[in-house]
Amino acid sequence: MNFLGHFVFDHQEGQSLYNAGLLGPDLIRNASKGQFKPNWKKDLHPIEWHRGAQQHLLRDAWFHQHPFFKRVYDENRDSIRERFESVQIPRFYFGLHVAIEMSLDKALLTLHPQAAQHMYSDLETAFPQIAQWLNEHEFPQAIAGVERFIDSRYIERYQADSDLAYGLMRVYLQTGASRQEWSTEQLNVVAGIMGQLVKSNQKHLPSLWP
Numbered sequence: 606m607n608f609l610g611h612f613v614f615d616h617q618e619g620q621s622l623y624n625a626g627l628l629g630p631d632l633i634r635n636a637s638k639g640q641f642k643p644n645w646k647k648d649l650h651p652i653e654w655h656r657g658a659q660q661h662l663l664r665d666a667w668f669h670q671h672p673f674f675k676r677v678y679d680e681n682r683d684s685i686r687e688r689f690e691s692v693q694i695p696r697f698y699f700g701l702h703v704a705i706e707m708s709l710d711k712a713l714l715t716l717h718p719q720a721a722q723h724m725y726s727d728l729e730t731a732f733p734q735i736a737q738w739l740n741e742h743e744f745p746q747a748i749a750g751v752e753r754f755i756d757s758r759y760i761e762r763y764q765a766d767s768d769l770a771y772g773l774m775r776v777y778l779q780t781g782a783s784r785q786e787w788s789t790e791q792l793n794v795v796a797g798i799m800g801q802l803v804k805s806n807q808k809h810l811p812s813l814w815p
Contacts, residue, residue, distance in 0.1 A: 612624060693791075694787070703776055705806070707799070711806075725755060735748075735751055766800040
């Protein structure tokens with residue numbers, strides 16, 4: 606599940622550090638470029654940050670075993686594979702997995718239009734404690750990455766399918782799945798894919814709530 610999904614499903618009003626912890630495992634992995642790998646299953650401090658991070662792990666496991674993910678995946682797999690291959694974008698299974706999670710964020714924004722704003726507000730409030738935690742764990746170089754994530758507020762910009770396509774390209778570049786930026790043709794194809802996935806997410810979204 607992507608950042609906004611974790612926040613929408615599990616945030617607690619007035620608990621900014623816990624809510625930041627809901628994003629913690631992915632946030633710290635991205636900010637440290639995968640170099641800092643805390644043991645989130647082990648007790649860590651501060652407790653609310655750690656409690657949120659543990660809920661992140663539980664929610665990820667729940668999401669990937671939920672029929673929702675399989676339905677969206679199976680419904681789109683074949684047609685999207687053809688379009689990935691048509692413009693030579695590699696690692697289709699990885700790309701579809703990430704694209705489903707990103708398009709879920711867009712679908713959630715249609716239901717909760719203020720959610721991204723609230724998420725970034727909680728991160729800003731919790732940032733001094735996150736920075737202190739990184740210093741205590743002797744990985745201060747990740748602080749700048751957390752700041753960039755907060756300052757970019759990129760999930761607030763999920764207004765068009767082209768924004769999602771650009772976001773997926775950034776994930777490919779950051780992980781080394783692509784070594785250069787995608788062409789206009791590739792981005793246009795991926796934007797179409799994202800539009801398809803947003804609609805599929807919206808159709809099946811009610812199944813994620815009891």
